[in-house]
Amino acid sequence: MPFKRPLSSHTSDDSESASSHDGPSKRLSSPWNIERDKAVLVYILRAKIHPETMSELAMLVENYKIERVNKSHQGSSVVSELNLELTTDVEKADVIVTATNMRQRLERHINWRIAKTKAIVTPLWLQDSVKSGRLLPCGSYVAVRDSEDETSRNQDTSSGNSFYSPSGAEKEGSWQTEQDELIDAAEVELLSHNAKYSCLRPSPLVCPNQSLVKEIDIIRRGRNIEGEERSMVSYSRAISVIKAYPRVITEHNIQDIRKLPFLGEKILSMIEEFLKTGRITEAQTMLADPRFQSLSTFITIHGIGPYTARRLYGLGLRTLEELERYYEVKPGVSDEETMSLLDADASANTEAAAEQSIKIGLALRHDLSQTIPREEVEDINRTIMRELSHIQKGCKSVIAGGYRRGKSQSSDVDIVVTHTDWNLGSQKVKGLCRKLVQRLHEQGFVTHVMHLSGFHEHNVLRTHHWDSLEKALTVFVWPHNSSQRRVYRRVDLIFAAPEVFWTAVVGWTGSTMFERDLRLWAKQQKGMKFDSSGISRRHDSKLYHPRTERDVFKVLGLIYIHPTLRNADA
Ligand code: DCP
Numbered sequence: 009m010p011f012k013r014p015l016s017s018h019t020s021d022d023s024e025s026a027s028s029h030d031g032p033s034k035r036l037s038s039p040w041n042i043e044r045d046k047a048v049l050v051y052i053l054r055a056k057i058h059p060e061t062m063s064e065l066a067m068l069v070e071n072y073k074i075e076r077v078n079k080s081h082q083g084s085s086v087v088s089e090l091n092l093e094l095t096t097d098v099e100k101a102d103v104i105v106t107a108t109n110m111r112q113r114l115e116r117h118i119n120w121r122i123a124k125t126k127a128i129v130t131p132l133w134l135q136d137s138v139k140s141g142r143l144l145p146c147g148s149y150v151a152v153r154d155s156e157d158e159t160s161r162n163q164d165t166s167s168g169n170s171f172y173s174p175s176g177a178e179k180e181g182s183w184q185t186e187q188d189e190l191i192d193a194a195e196v197e198l199l200s201h202n203a204k205y206s207c208l209r210p211s212p213l214v215c216p217n218q219s220l221v222k223e224i225d226i227i228r229r230g231r232n233i234e235g236e237e238r239s240m241v242s243y244s245r246a247i248s249v250i251k252a253y254p255r256v257i258t259e260h261n262i263q264d265i266r267k268l269p270f271l272g273e274k275i276l277s278m279i280e281e282f283l284k285t286g287r288i289t290e291a292q293t294m295l296a297d298p299r300f301q302s303l304s305t306f307i308t309i310h311g312i313g314p315y316t317a318r319r320l321y322g323l324g325l326r327t328l329e330e331l332e333r334y335y336e337v338k339p340g341v342s343d344e345e346t347m348s349l350l351d352a353d354a355s356a357n358t359e360a361a362a363e364q365s366i367k368i369g370l371a372l373r374h375d376l377s378q379t380i381p382r383e384e385v386e387d388i389n390r391t392i393m394r395e396l397s398h399i400q401k402g403c404k405s406v407i408a409g410g411y412r413r414g415k416s417q418s419s420d421v422d423i424v425v426t427h428t429d430w431n432l433g434s435q436k437v438k439g440l441c442r443k444l445v446q447r448l449h450e451q452g453f454v455t456h457v458m459h460l461s462g463f464h465e466h467n468v469l470r471t472h473h474w475d476s477l478e479k480a481l482t483v484f485v486w487p488h489n490s491s492q493r494r495v496y497r498r499v500d501l502i503f504a505a506p507e508v509f510w511t512a513v514v515g516w517t518g519s520t521m522f523e524r525d526l527r528l529w530a531k532q533q534k535g536m537k538f539d540s541s542g543i544s545r546r547h548d549s550k551l552y553h554p555r556t557e558r559d560v561f562k563v564l565g566l567i568y569i570h571p572t573l574r575n576a577d578a
Pocket residue numbers: 009010011012013408409410411415417418419420421422515516517518519520523
């Protein structure tokens with residue numbers, strides 16, 4: 009199992025509430041042709057904007073609005089004049105924010121007849137306006153060459169000096185994950201945010217209702233640690249539906265939310281409470297509960313799931329220090345016995361191995377709970393592939409997991425490997441996982457193997473999927489940039505035959521809810537079985553061998569969804 013994410017602090021980590029705008033807020037004469045107190049309607053064109061940036065822009069507006077309303081309610085004398093409102097109706101918009109700099113591209117999404125009546129600006133205009141607390145003149149932020157005149161004309165610049173000089177305005181724009189293509193906006197338009205399966209919905213990393221999602225996720229986590237699986241899945245589903253909802257939920261549009269799937273009365277009343285107070289009582293009560301705190305902390309340790317956490321709690325253990333004493337572990341010190349898993353057969357799942365992995369997780373928890381930046385994830389992949397090339401030439405890898413979904417920090421590294429030879433690759437990757445881990449250990453990169461599983465040779469008919477992957481869940485050690493000290497990282501290696509490589513990549517890209525719904529969709533709607541080790545047809549066990557990631561979606565009868573739009577979990 010992949011390493012569990014460390015528990016983040018619940019009190020002050022809410023990036024949305026933490027955002028503050030300390031730009032000038034004294035009243036300034038507006039350069040805009042807009043009545044005082046009437047909001048400037050902003051339409052953000054999704055195309056070419058990374059989903060995360062898209063969400064950030066949306067939240068920028070929303071947070072600013074909330075802050076402004078709060079100040080106004082508190083009778084503050086420094087209420088900013090900047091009054092922005094997001095709109096999804098481009099015809100009503102005053103401003104179009106876009107990362108596209110060519111008229112032709114823009115016209116693919118917006119009729120030029122409409123566009124040319126608006127100010128068309130780069131995302132930096134929005135960021136700078138919010139930062140400075142006033143509507144900046146659009147002339148300095150023109151996005152599309154042809155629209156230069158219109159943009160300046162559509163905003164009365166008579167009283168607006170170009171007092172702000174943008175830097176790097178053109179930098180915002182296309183974004184690409186390593187080895188991934190750009191998001192195809194037209195394809196995204198084909199998806200539906202209110203579909204029943206999350207594999208039919210576009211789910212960005214950060215959504216416009218992220219603080220609500222985080223609050224509901226506390227309750228989901230509570231159900232998870234108590235083993236209330238059904239209830240936990242209900243909350244996961246509710247979260248995934250909100251993740252895909254493209255607008256900020258307010259008291260005014262709550263009626264729209266009622267039409268979304270999987271949002272029952274209970275969740276709806278929680279959402280209403282959240283809109284009124286910014287909190288959900290049940291979530292806050294949970295956070296304050298010592299049992300929730302202990303169990304949540306316990307499951308951050310690799311190998312400790314909710315069941316084991318409850319068992320340990322039942323023994324009277326409450327803190328990680330108490331677990332250390334119970335398991336006789338010294339922080340930072342971990343013997344390297346578990347490399348013996350390399351020699352063992354399928355013994356990886358024995359009780360002793362499970363306990364061993366808890367001990368490693370506990371001993372190394374201070375390192376393993378640190379998140380890993382993208383560059384380091386890439387470095388680790390490069391190092392591993394370099395070592396692999398000494399054993400077998402012609403292999404390729406894709407970094408999957410949260411990294412591929414666009415997370416800036418990962419809790420572990422998930423690498424899927426195959427051989428580029430479609431016909432002979434299957435033979436070439438066989439046994440490679442174990443050999444690679446052995447070499448990585450000899451070279452001093454891998455210190456522990458927490459789990460190792462491989463092809464099951466006896467299953468010659470390959471009636472089950474799981475015989476086509478080899479997996480090693482390892483601890484990788486690595487010199488840390490900022491110091492001489494070495495740092496331990498969790499690295500999962502998944503070796504797949506070429507026929508199931510793309511299925512494995514999809515299966516390990518996640519997110520968890522997206523995967524759950526892929527499996528459900530395949531079963532309920534297509535009479536197929538999907539998991540990370542293969543796709544088959546249920547009635548005759550016919551196996552499918554997609555040659556690309558798009559093929560995986562095609563075989564399953566799905567519209568392709570870019571990895572960064574598969575963030576169906578909190
Ligand atoms: N996955 C899965 N079922 C498994 C193992 C993995 O569905 N048994 C999928 C879902 C995960 C992805 O693989 O999104 C990788 O698992 P991780 O636990 O590493 O989670 P992420 O990579 O998504 O996030 P993190 O940054 O916490 O590692």
